[in-house]
Amino acid sequence: MKTNIKVKFQVLITGFLLFFGTSCSDFLEETDPSNITADSYYKTAEHAQTAVTAVYSSLKDVRGGSYGGGPWLMAEFATGLADSDLGQADNSNIIRNLNNNSDNGYGLTHWRSNYEGIANANLAISKIPGIQMNEDLKKRYLGEAKFLRAHYYYQLVRLFGKVPLILEPIDLASPDLYPTQASEEEIYAQIVKDLIEAEAAGLPLKDPAGKVTTGAIKTLLSSVYLTMAGYPLQKGASHYTLAAAKAKEVIDNAAAYGYSLFPSYNDLHDPAKKNTGENIFMVQYKTLTAPSNWQPLIIPYNMNISAYSDQTGAIYANLDFIKSYEPGDKRVEEKAFYYTEYTLKTDRTKTVKLGGYFLYKHFDVQANLLSASADLNWSLYRYAELLLIYAEASNEASGPTALAYEGLNAIRNRAGLAPHAGLSQAAFREAVWREKWHELSYESVTWFDMVRTRKGYNVKNGTFDDFVGHQFAYGPTLSERELLFPIPTSEIRNNTNLVQNPGY
Numbered sequence: 001m002k003t004n005i006k007v008k009f010q011v012l013i014t015g016f017l018l019f020f021g022t023s024c025s026d027f028l029e030e031t032d033p034s035n036i037t038a039d040s041y042y043k044t045a046e047h048a049q050t051a052v053t054a055v056y057s058s059l060k061d062v063r064g065g066s067y068g069g070g071p072w073l074m075a076e077f078a079t080g081l082a083d084s085d086l087g088q089a090d091n092s093n094i095i096r097n098l099n100n101n102s103d104n105g106y107g108l109t110h111w112r113s114n115y116e117g118i119a120n121a122n123l124a125i126s127k128i129p130g131i132q133m134n135e136d137l138k139k140r141y142l143g144e145a146k147f148l149r150a151h152y153y154y155q156l157v158r159l160f161g162k163v164p165l166i167l168e169p170i171d172l173a174s175p176d177l178y179p180t181q182a183s184e185e186e187i188y189a190q191i192v193k194d195l196i197e198a199e200a201a202g203l204p205l206k207d208p209a210g211k212v213t214t215g216a217i218k219t220l221l222s223s224v225y226l227t228m229a230g231y232p233l234q235k236g237a238s239h240y241t242l243a244a245a246k247a248k249e250v251i252d253n254a255a256a257y258g259y260s261l262f263p264s265y266n267d268l269h270d271p272a273k274k275n276t277g278e279n280i281f282m283v284q285y286k287t288l289t290a291p292s293n294w295q296p297l298i299i300p301y302n303m304n305i306s307a308y309s310d311q312t313g314a315i316y317a318n319l320d321f322i323k324s325y326e327p328g329d330k331r332v333e334e335k336a337f338y339y340t341e342y343t344l345k346t347d348r349t350k351t352v353k354l355g356g357y358f359l360y361k362h363f364d365v366q367a368n369l370l371s372a373s374a375d376l377n378w379s380l381y382r383y384a385e386l387l388l389i390y391a392e393a394s395n396e397a398s399g400p401t402a403l404a405y406e407g408l409n410a411i412r413n414r415a416g417l418a419p420h421a422g423l424s425q426a427a428f429r430e431a432v433w434r435e436k437w438h439e440l441s442y443e444s445v446t447w448f449d450m451v452r453t454r455k456g457y458n459v460k461n462g463t464f465d466d467f468v469g470h471q472f473a474y475g476p477t478l479s480e481r482e483l484l485f486p487i488p489t490s491e492i493r494n495n496t497n498l499v500q501n502p503g504y
Contacts, residue, residue, distance in 0.1 A: 042127035045137060051124040052141045055148045056211075058117030059283040062110055063378055064293030066310050071113075072294065073315055074106035075159075075447040078482065080456070080472030081321045082442070083356065085301040085313030092314065098476040102486035102504050110159055111488050114152040115166075121149035123169050136202060143201025144212040146194040147220065151380075153194075154224060157187040158448050161232075161484045161501055165190060180497045188228055195221045206258045208275055209284075210377065215250055215257035216281035219381045222246040222389050229396065230452035231483075240396040247390035251403065259383045261410055265336045268361050268382075271375035280381040287367070287375035295367055295374050298359040303352055305342040307372040317357040317442070320473035324459040325438055330416040337361045337441065359442050384411055384439050392432045400428040408432060411439055430464060433457070451483055479503070 041047055062071040069089035076082045077096040084092055091106045124145040128138060156163045165182035167190070168174070199217045207213050225243035228235045254260060262268060262278045275282055285292035299306045301313030317338055331337045338357040344350045348369075364374040387407030394404045400423060408431065409419035415438075420431050436449055437457045450456055456470030456478060471477045481503030492498050 042131055044131065045133040048124070048128045048131050048133060048138065048141050051120070051128065052144050055117060055120045055124055055145050056284070058113045058120070058152065059148075059380075060285075060290075061113030061116070063283065064297075065314065066296050067312055069106070069312075069314050070294060070297050071106040071109040072444060073297070074104075074110065074485070075444050076315060076442055078447045078485075079450060080470075080474070080476070080478075081318045081446065081459070082315050083318050084315055085356075089312075089314055096476075098472075098478065098482060100482075100486065100504075102489040102492065102500065104486070104488075107159075107485050108488040108490065110155065110485075111491060114156045117152040118149055118166060119170065121145045121152070122167060125149070125167075126169050139201045140203055143198040143203050143217075146201075147198040147212045147217050150191045150194040150198070150224075151220060153187055153191050154220070154227075157184055157191075158227065158451065159485050160487055162499070163187065163487075164498075178495045178497050181499060184232055188224065188233060191224055192221070192228075195224065205253075205256055206275075210275040210282055212281070213257070215259060216381060218246050218250050219280050219386050219389075222250070222386065222393070223381070226389050226393050227448070227452045229393070231454050237397055240393045243393035244390055244397055247386055247393065248403070250386055251390060251407065254383070259386075261383060261387075261414055263414070265331065265361070265414075268379070269363055269365075269376060271364065271366070271377070274377045278383045279377070279379045280383060280386065282377035282379045285375065285377055287371065287373045291367070292364070292374040292376045292378065294362060294378075295364055295372075298362050299368070300342075300354040300356065300358055303342075303354055304345050305352060305354075306345060306368040307370055308368065309372070313356075313358075315442070316359065318459070318473060319357065320459040321441070322357050324457070324462055326417055328416055329438070330414070331438060332357075335360050339363065361442070379443070385436075385445065387411060388432055388436050388439070392429065392436075395425060395428050395432065399425045404428070404432075408435060411435055415439075433464060434462065 042051065064070050067086065067088060069086060069092040073092050074095060077092050082096065084096065086092065091104045094100050094104065125142060128141055131138065162181035162183060164179035165187055166176050166179060168176070170176055195217055199214065199221065203212055203214050203217065205214055222243045225239045225246060229239035229243060250257060250259065258276060259280060260277055262273065267273045267277065273279065296308050296310035296312050297314035299308060299311040299313070301311060303311065322332055322338065325332045334340060337360060339354070339360040340357055341351050341353050344352055362376070364376045367374040387410065391404040391408045394401050405420065412419060412435065423431060433453065433455065437446055440446065450467055454467040455464040456467050458465050459473050467478055467483065468480050469477060484501045486504035487498055487500055492500055
């Protein structure tokens with residue numbers, strides 16, 4: 001734990017160190033001015049901005065991958081809805097076959113990247129209050145850091161359950177160097193506290209550069225309340241009401257925030273539409289400078305269709321899941337959410353069948369045709385999900401509402417499907433779940449929904465089974481063990497205060 005959670009301040013300020021020439025005697029007698037520390041660095045508004053920028057960097061760590069797979073695949077293969085042609089991706093295969101263990105490198109990346117983000121957030125939250133600068137700007141920087149800390153803890157508590165709750169910078173003398181685990185109740189309470197404080201920080205309604213906005217904060221808070229209403233906390237009606245109310249604040253002011261459903265599914269993977277419209281909060285990338293790196297994973301193996309040299313076939317949609325979409329659903333039309341054919345790299349006038357439904361919603365056309373340097377962002381929270389959060393939460397609180405139908409049917413209308421009407425509370429609940437599974441597929445959402453609802457989608461008959469005992473279409477059956485991922489072996493070894501999750 002000490003190597004993973006400890007703040008590595010020198011990494012944060014790489015590129016800002018200045019080296020000054022001194023004589024040997026000066027060096028022996030004086031403090032080296034280039035030896036910048038956390039205590040000496042945080043002096044200006046620019047330093048505060050640098051600190052907060054560092055907190056964003058961990059959002060990228062779980063994306064991407066190559067012939068060994070990629071960490072973001074972890075929660076996708078745990079749903080039973082993903083297939084792969086990448087035989088050497090052991091970390092994916094053991095999850096897909098429900099043989100996962102604590103040596104899985106995906107889990108270690110999730111653990112370390114989220115705690116590195118938390119460490120940078122803790123440093124910013126600790127140091128920025130002491131900087132002499134504009135107070136409104138200071139509040140906004142602290143709001144960004146608290147939102148991001150909440151996001152990182154939200155990932156950790158849902159993936160691993162009880163985890164250490166660290167809110168101050170760590171060094172070798174810190175009592176939290178080898179921390180114990182906090183309860184899920186304590187972790188969620190801190191997430192809510194951070195988000196409520198961020199909500200009051202005066203952040204902008206929209207930000208074309210992709211920084212945290214007020215709408216993003218409210219969206220994440222609505223998602224957190226929805227999860228708290230379900231498992232494992234089971235807070236029920238009170239938190240369904242909170243989730244619905246917070247989502248409604250965004251929906252009622254969508255025009256001011258700039259949110260709306262995109263008219264075309266192509267907009268979901270159009271780099272020109274970054275941080276606009278349906279995209280509430282995204283992980284930021286820039287072609288050639290800091291390109292996104294998941295393209296090789298979603299390209300079929302050895303079909304020679306892309307400008308990328310790596311084409312791994314690491315993930316594509318399970319055919320039984322594709323068949324579970326309603327007849328006429330535009331999301332399964334060619335090159336909407338999925339693609340089954342593409343032109344050959346050697347001759348773009350020729351098309352090859354790919355043998356599966358690959359993920360077009362994450363596909364960067366320009367990068368695959370020409371540059372091999374993707375400009376796509378990854379959308380963490382989008383407006384379609386917010387509409388479905390409201391629909392589910394308001395239904396649980398008081399039954400279907402007109403606004404809930406409006407949001408649900410807007411998504412269905414875009415998909416070319418008939419609107420729902422006159423459903424009972426139970427039928428509306430499953431209609432929303434079904435829409436979430438189909439609309440937010442392969443976006444790192446579905447597994448979290450499975451765990452909080454304790455339900456798995458039966459792709460054969462379109463109903464929902466209990467999570468424990470739910471059988472994947474290709475055979476394996478979920479047990480209680482799969483409600484959490486294992487804490488990585490190296491973390492247990494380095495910190496003997498940690499207790500492994502049941503079944504691992």
